[in-house]
Amino acid sequence: MTMNSSCAHLDHKEKLCWIAIITNPQNDLAVSRNPVDIQDDITICRECEQFKKTTERGFGRRAADEAVITTVMKLIEQLSVKKQNLQQTANQLKQSLEQLSLLKNITDALACSDCLEKSLRIILTGATSGDAFGFNRAAILLVNEKNAMLEGKSAIGPENNEEAIRIWKEISKIPLSRLLEEIIIENEFVSCSLEIMLSKVKIPQSESENPLVKALDETKEKIFNTRDKEFSKFEFTWWPQAEQIVVVPLICEGKPLGLILADNVISKKPITDESVEALKSLANACAPGLQNAILHEKLQAQIKELERVHELFKLNQAYLVRHERLADIGTLATKVAHEFRIPLVTIGGYARRILKTLGSDLFDKHMVEVVIDEVDRLSKITSEILEYSRSSKLNIRECNINSIVEETMLQLEEKLDTSGINTEKLFESKTLSVRVDSERLKQVILNLIDNAVDAMGNGGDLVIKTSKHKDYVILDIQDTGKGIDKYSLENLFNLFYTTKDKGSGLGLAVSKKIIDDHGGYINVNSIPGEGTVFSIRIPACNQRQETGDVKNKS
């Protein structure tokens, strides 16, 4: 306000002097003035003697009219500009409101999501839906805290222009809320090729020059041109044909969770500041929901782990109970066997004596022979039970396994000869030193050969092979017998499991225990109808001892 225009006649410095305005109709002061103030001005002017004089004169009157008309015209003009501005603001507000409502749709959907995969898809659908943020393709990479990697997780995008058009036609009619609902009820998702490529992406967070890591570190959105030097240095083959990419970090409570990456590869529409702002608001709105989904996923994994541990615990408990029960049975069996042992020797001894003193009646003889046989069988079982429950104290000495096998086979010579079995010995020519209780090992070999002979009722080939592999000496006992079926194979070494009519189910259990006590393994392979191989592995004497042996010999 110039001094010229302020009221000079009365004492109202802040009021306009309408004499000044009338005499100079070009003056804009009146137009910029609030209409209420103009009314005020004029009320004061009416009391002004100078004003009265001026407006009473012919020229003054006209000039006053013109001034009013100009002022009104200008006011109208200004109002229309203001209206336009208002309209624009209203439109902007409406847009923001729409965006907010879309964001609400998306965050509501996130709240309903029950897994991370769904949550990621909800966010990406928001980013790419024409309804909402309208990018052609979008992807999410998440930080894996365990290995400090930025890992590709989920992506949405058409393979090519044709697909883009088809999808756009199909989807453009469906409102975003429907699309999101479909994701929530969906159980399985088909990965697009983009997602498959992305799933292999792992960028170390230490690669600080990588534009994606940089955006994450600086927690600031960025637009990249793929032709930029900064960008072309790094491999982005997993995001093909890109020209301009926007990257927005996903941040929750100051912690970077990952990135949203988006572009307009199909439409080639340049990425505007507005669309970046929109994507940013999407990222900000979704980050807490995403954080929940990540935590939920972690929790689920932990629950699974706990369930697994619980199962294991239950299993172990069952095993312990079973073990304890078996131990009780074992103690009982040992006691029974102990008590039976001497009476059985006595009964058997007397039965033999009766047989010796008996006359020539064949039937009487047969009856006594049955007693002798059955007592022998019981004797054998009691021996095996006692053997099984015997303490695992071993009388260890260094032996050559070949000699042990030879000695054992000598004991079986007669049995092998009479049962029509061809025996082949494939012994390793070198001395195979093992530290074993030779009596116990003989017992195992005896048992295995016995079984092999039983399995080859009508004769066959028995191959006994010794060899050395790495730190183990191996003894294979192979027969061409009837073989063992799958069920029996699984139970073969179990206590009291037997397939023989008169078996005790102790022989192999005892054998396994003896080999276990030696720190070795016993394995079996069998093909029903073709034959069986039992393999025993026993730790070989260590190298130093062995070379010592050789030196002594030479």
Added chain:
Amino acid sequence: MHRIMIVEDEKNLLELYKHELEDEGYKVISCHNGESVMDSIKSCKPEVVVLDIRLGAIEGLEVLEQIKSYDLNLPVILNSAYSTYKANFSSWIADDYVIKSPDLSELKSTIKKYISDN
């Protein structure tokens, strides 16, 4: 007639041994506990002793030591239901070890070994 001493606390088994060994033509001196062994040896002078290891109050191995400290050259055959004692060092001063079996032929042949040796 060769004299064999049997030390066995199971009476039925002792009786069986006695009959069987008498059939073989031996004079059998029976002893059903460890305490009376030394007195019997001194009075009857057996040529071979068949000794059970588990004898109740006095363990067979203790008796074995008493016999061997009295006469180191008197053959003692340990007779047990178990092979486990074979690993026991104190059983090694015995001359032989036969596991109890309804078939007495091994025991008989072992006894014979020590008789014919004399």
